[in-house]
Amino acid sequence: MSAAEATPLSACPACVALPATEALAEARRRAAEAGIVLSVPGLGDAQDMTRAEEAARALPGVGRARVNLTQKRLSVTATPEVTAERLIAALAAQGIEAHELDTALLTSTENELRGRDLLMRLGVAGFSMMNIMLLSVAVWSGAEAATRDLFHWLSAMIALPTLAFAGQPFFASAYASLKARRLGMDVPISLALILSSAISLFETIKGGEHAYFDAAVSLCFFLLIGRYLDFRSRAAARSAAEELAALEVPRAIRLEDGAERLVPIAEIAAGDLVLVRPGGRMPVDGEVTAGQSELDRSLLTGETLPIRAVAGTLVSAGEVNLTGPLTVRVTAAGRDSSLHRMADLVAVAESTRNRYMSLADRVARRYSPSVHILALASFIGWMIHSGGDVRLAVNVAAAVLIITCPCALALAVPSVVTAASGKLFRKGLLIKDGTALERLAEVDAVVFDKTGTLTLGTPDLVPGAQRAGDLAVARALASGSSHPLSRALAAGEGPRAEVTEITERPGYGVEGRFQGQSVRLGRADWVGALGGEQTSAWLQVGNEPPVEFRFADRLRPGAAELVAALKARGIPVRLLSGDSAGPVARLAADLGIADWKAGVLPAEKAAEVEALRAEGRRVLMVGDGLNDTVALAAAHVSISPASALDAARVASDIVLLGRDLAPISDALRIARVARRRIKQNFGLSLAYNAVAVPVALMGLATPLIAAVAMSTSSLTVTLNALRLR
């Protein structure tokens, strides 16, 4: 069915690539005019809309702000000093969650044009169908001789231009698939349209009794509805994928004889010295040669505890440098880096999933040839039976083609998919892949990642026995650092002590002076305490014994409900984390997950998923980190939260836009209902065919029967899809 959409292979890849870069430049220019586009998944009603627009307009420099509630987007035109970050912060202050979208990649204009084109053809076909049906009523109710001929001629005058215009998508697609020597669904459709209008025109000229103009045009109309719905869900999936593919060219700061130069990562070679600023991500694998800092490895390994980095520490691409600048000697860059090896693993894992064939394709593959065979058989049969009456035989063959035409079949899947994905989108789930919904329906095991998936991945202070005075000092010190633990401390409500001379000691912590005493907040060994396995920061005031501040990763809202719902439905749940056993065991106990594993390496995660698959299970993988990407790609279907790393979102089929995990359980339910509806729809349209085809084969099908059979089957199928709750 998608023959027209397949990109033709080119002998010269550069010829294709060149216009693509031009299109990108053009898109970028448009984006500069369009300003900032944010995704706002949480908006629900008119009040939210007003609040979001007003919050954006309140920022100085913002010109126009308008919410598109259907797409859940906020587009803002503003002066250059207004950045997406500031807008997101302003919206967050109003309790509205927002993510930035890469406007350069939103090639929606092209999509819109195609959608509008289809809608236009649909409108024309609908108009003609109404008029021809009215004219046909007169013929069906017994108009004769000159009146019938007049009405046939009028119908022909409306139908032929309409079919020539509105049928183009089918003709083009049929032509493309014939050129590729395949029989798609569009070949029988085009054949039915052309053959029935040709025989009807012939009958009209001869003053015959039967003309199928009404059936041909309504066939075209219903098929266009299916085509439009199909296009809409495809376009939504495509734009979701585009929105999420952030187009950042990875860069690194290379030290050249002491001078810093920003270069693309492709130019970095092993042996180069690279500077990584605090807050930056490691661009390469390497060894620290100078500087002291802490590294956050949670996205790579799932560990929540930051590790210390000093000269000699080995670092790998993807880790985040937290506190101080580091100079790194590159040991592997580009193709050889650990990040790239991960990407290769993902590509291998994905290829197994691409072989999945959707329900619709499986049915179409069996159905399509049988249509041709039936029509041909009826033609030959009637030629023999009537002793060579070509006109009669062609008439019967045309009726068979019209009735067997996969009209309801072509509507059966798109109508359900549109209804279901619209429902999921309203719950905050973006479907990136066309078959993801069907695969989701088959899931019978769920694997979770811990850090960033079941938890939010940001530390939270655990209320402890600290004195109020200590807390006030700690908060004041913490406000001087951008370390995640400091930020968590500083974000807390409460008084702040007057601490002066706050300085950050990279790799250790923060120190300052409070009431004439030196105060320190940082690592356990720095303040002379014994660190445990828990994530914690230590405060020392003067020479007093150090005080511990413990931090725990906060549970993602909805995580407990989701796990409970899955268990209630009898779906086994596993927890695979790269974190150490302590925190994983605690979280597993909190959520009631009996089956958990800690300290799992990325490749092991994928191997676990693979093992489950080998047992015959269809695994849903939910994860967010780099260490999950291979497992995400290897799973039957995968979901990642919007906060996940690009690589993880690209590898997964569905992206969760909100913070809440609970919609996943709804998604599973909706996917199952949707699959049931699709099967029911196939059953319904096959049942209609089972009744109508024998009638057509016996040559008893009048244009009235053809029109009624087709319209009712299409309507039943659509109504059945809309029943989706």
Next chain:
Amino acid sequence: METLTILIPVSLFLGGLGLVAFMWALRTRQYEDPEGDARRILRKDWDDKPAP
């Protein structure tokens, strides 16, 4: 029967009017945000004065 010569062109013309209206709505991008527009019309923000 003679009435048909008037009625059929008239009915086709009226239907065509509907088609033209549909095309106009399509070209002026009135199907971009059906959900938002449906709610926007019920807001009281600009009841007293036109939107800036």
